[in-house]
Amino acid sequence: MQIDLSVQGVSKTFGDFIAVDDVSFEVPQGEFFSILGPSGCGKTTLLRMIAGFTEPSRGKILIREEDMAGVPPNRRPVNLIFQHLALFPMMTVAQNIAFGLQRRKEKRSDIQRKITRILERVDLPGFEDKAIDQLSGGQKQRVAIARCLVLDPAVLLLDEPLGALDLKLREQMKVELKKLQAQVGTTFVYITHDQSEALVMSDHVAVMNQGHFEQVDTPQNLYHHPQTSFVARFVGDNNTWSGVVRRCETETVEIETVSGQHFRTRATASLSPGTAVELFLRPEAMIIQPAAEIPYLNRFEVIVKSLLFDGANSRLLANPLNDDTELLIALPQNRQFDHIRRDDRIEVAWDEQSGICFASPE
Amino acid sequence: MTMNRRFQITLPLICFLTPVLLWLVLMIVLPHMDLLRMSLRAEDDFGNAIWSFSNYMAFFVEPIYWLTFVRTAVYSILVTLMTFIVAMPVAFYITKVVAPRFQGFLMMLLLMPFWVSELVRVYGWMILLRESGVINHFLIRLGILNQPIEMLYNDVTMIMGLVYTSMLFMAVPLVSVLESLDDSLIEAAYDLGANMGTILFRIVIPHAMPGIVSGSIVVFMLTLGNYLTPNMIGGKNALWFTEQIYNQFIASFNWNQGSAFGFLLLALSSLVIWVGLKLTRQKLSRVAQ
Numbered sequence: 001m002q003i004d005l006s007v008q009g010v011s012k013t014f015g016d017f018i019a020v021d022d023v024s025f026e027v028p029q030g031e032f033f034s035i036l037g038p039s040g041c042g043k044t045t046l047l048r049m050i051a052g053f054t055e056p057s058r059g060k061i062l063i064r065e066e067d068m069a070g071v072p073p074n075r076r077p078v079n080l081i082f083q084h085l086a087l088f089p090m091m092t093v094a095q096n097i098a099f100g101l102q103r104r105k106e107k108r109s110d111i112q113r114k115i116t117r118i119l120e121r122v123d124l125p126g127f128e129d130k131a132i133d134q135l136s137g138g139q140k141q142r143v144a145i146a147r148c149l150v151l152d153p154a155v156l157l158l159d160e161p162l163g164a165l166d167l168k169l170r171e172q173m174k175v176e177l178k179k180l181q182a183q184v185g186t187t188f189v190y191i192t193h194d195q196s197e198a199l200v201m202s203d204h205v206a207v208m209n210q211g212h213f214e215q216v217d218t219p220q221n222l223y224h225h226p227q228t229s230f231v232a233r234f235v236g237d238n239n240t241w242s243g244v245v246r247r248c249e250t251e252t253v254e255i256e257t258v259s260g261q262h263f264r265t266r267a268t269a270s271l272s273p274g275t276a277v278e279l280f281l282r283p284e285a286m287i288i289q290p291a292a293e294i295p296y297l298n299r300f301e302v303i304v305k306s307l308l309f310d311g312a313n314s315r316l317l318a319n320p321l322n323d324d325t326e327l328l329i330a331l332p333q334n335r336q337f338d339h340i341r342r343d344d345r346i347e348v349a350w351d352e353q354s355g356i357c358f359a360s361p362e
Numbered sequence: 363m364t365m366n367r368r369f370q371i372t373l374p375l376i377c378f379l380t381p382v383l384l385w386l387v388l389m390i391v392l393p394h395m396d397l398l399r400m401s402l403r404a405e406d407d408f409g410n411a412i413w414s415f416s417n418y419m420a421f422f423v424e425p426i427y428w429l430t431f432v433r434t435a436v437y438s439i440l441v442t443l444m445t446f447i448v449a450m451p452v453a454f455y456i457t458k459v460v461a462p463r464f465q466g467f468l469m470m471l472l473l474m475p476f477w478v479s480e481l482v483r484v485y486g487w488m489i490l491l492r493e494s495g496v497i498n499h500f501l502i503r504l505g506i507l508n509q510p511i512e513m514l515y516n517d518v519t520m521i522m523g524l525v526y527t528s529m530l531f532m533a534v535p536l537v538s539v540l541e542s543l544d545d546s547l548i549e550a551a552y553d554l555g556a557n558m559g560t561i562l563f564r565i566v567i568p569h570a571m572p573g574i575v576s577g578s579i580v581v582f583m584l585t586l587g588n589y590l591t592p593n594m595i596g597g598k599n600a601l602w603f604t605e606q607i608y609n610q611f612i613a614s615f616n617w618n619q620g621s622a623f624g625f626l627l628l629a630l631s632s633l634v635i636w637v638g639l640k641l642t643r644q645k646l647s648r649v650a651q
Contacts, residue, residue: 051553074555086550090568099564103555151554 002029004187005155010059019045021211032181034198035191037208043191051080064154079148080157087132094128100151118150137165158190207231229358232280239327241279259323263298265355277357284330285354297349304344401621417622434603438585441524442578445532453536484594520596532577539573575644
């Protein structure tokens with residue numbers, strides 16, 4: 001499989017500040033690769049280095065096996081879709097799309113043909129002569145994508161292009177973008193701080209934090225098998241407890257939380273009695289009112305503080321007895337739990353295998 | 363109902379409009395009407411005042427008048443063009459290249475010379491450029507010249523002086539229009555394969571067009587109507603049309619002829635600006651914003 005983009009030990013420093021810290025990854029041809037991280041984690045700097053607007057302080061960037069050191073953005077086979085799209089307001093849709101082709105001195109008739117074809121591809125046939133300010137948010141999005149895709153780049157870089165759209169449109173564009181990528185087969189590198197965008201669209205996601213990659217994995221693995229506490233915390237919702245390891249067995253460890261609860265959970269590497277740990281648990285891993293005969297459960301009672309109804313994504317907000325830790329508990333909408341009210345005292349439980357704990361950072 | 367309300371003359375409207383109207387009528391409309399009346403008056407053979415176009419005819423009959431007129435117009439356009447060429451990189455540097463915290467400082471540097479009156483600044487140039495001036499002194503000291511040369515009183519120096527005088531009026535609208543240009547447009551063009559020239563002509567200048575046109579109008583009108591700089595730096599050779607007007611009023615006491623020249627200058631500047639707007643496909647209402 002051809003590697004379209006290879007980043008090898010790239011760092012970027014601004015004075016004393018390390019924006020990107022020794023990052024390496026490879027993106028094979030045709031993959032949708034996302035870089036997910038909170039704002040200020042260095043993902044935009046990384047993207048701008050791939051596009052050529054900044055040079056790395058250390059390391060190498062290879063695009064289709066060619067070293068890009070010293071190659072300016074206008075000579076790189078990558079194109080960038082900007083956060084605010086940066087469509088040229090003084091030009092029509094067709095002129096915007098033709099801009100890159102004209103720079104390559106392509107023939108007028110070829111340009112005409114390519115514009116028509118790409119506009120059909122992004123579902124905007126006949127939009128050639130529209131002015132940019134006549135377009136809706138979603139249409140602008142598609143023109144920006146068309147303007148880059150028409151140049152047939154080796155890698156298409158996207159800098160949070162969905163950020164400015166409203167929620168409904170964002171959901172729709174997510175699916176469309178994924179479909180479009182599958183159709184055209186161009187390698188996409190997408191950066192975002194929105195985990196749902198990254199999880200829905202990507203083949204692989206890199207979670208970035210303070211300049212380095214925490215984990216590069218498939219969306220499923222990131223969610224189910226996070227390798228660091230940052231990934232566990234950042235991807236998906238969590239209940240978090242701090243505690244200390246009391247006992248280690250081969251498969252499980254017993255943890256005493258700060259508020260005195262005892263939980264048994266799956267053991268991960270290098271935990272010994274006395275280690276301070278953080279325990280993470282997905283809201284949907286909580287079972288409400290479990291049957292008495294199910295083995296290997298951590299059972300405890302909680303008091304319901306409020307019901308957060310949100311369709312399929314409904315939750316309970318609850319406190320354990322004598323403790324004001326807030327817990328999120330998924331509330332399946334199968335009518336089985338319709339009787340639960342505020343201030344009810346209910347039993348909840350979770351399977352020993354569904355919690356994940358990491359040694360807490362000092 | 364809404365129409366009625368829009369055109370109702372209310373007390374606040376009167377309060378705000380009165381000073382403007384007074385200004386316009388008393389200081390612009392009335393004097394111009396009087397000038398227009400004067401420009402159309404002449405004396406017949408018996409010394410009686412009559413209505414006549416003879417003042418305007420004199421302009422076309424006497425080559426020195428209309429040659430000066432054409433020369434003034436051509437040089438004013440040239441000065442406008444050169445001012446743009448000088449001010450554009452300055453404005454671009456201030457808005458796009460330099461770190462934001464220095465922008466204010468650089469704008470101050472740009473504005474500072476204009477706290478001093480034009481007269482003083484022109485004297486400054488004269489101290490530098492005249493035969494016994496600073497530049498000649500240094501050139502002779504360095505052995506580059508054997509004897510001082512006169513750098514004042516020629517067209518090149520005069521145009522340089524006019525460009526210098528009008529720099530600010532071009533730079534300020536350019537800075538403000540370039541500030542509104544999103545940097546990512548420049549980066550996007552660069553990313554799509556454009557070189558610096560293409561970015562300048564396809565992205566920066568089209569975006570800056572309203573600022574360029576409004577700056578050009580101001581610079582052109584100020585240059586066309588400038589009396590001080592052409593006279594002092596250009597001297598007797600300046601042949602600037604404002605000088606002709608001045609001579610008619612002050613030297614020949616021919617107010618009627620002077621008024622006619624004044625109106626011709628007004629017509630000229632209006633014509634050139636109208637042609638300029640047509641050529642660049644800009645609307646005055648948009649440019650004036």
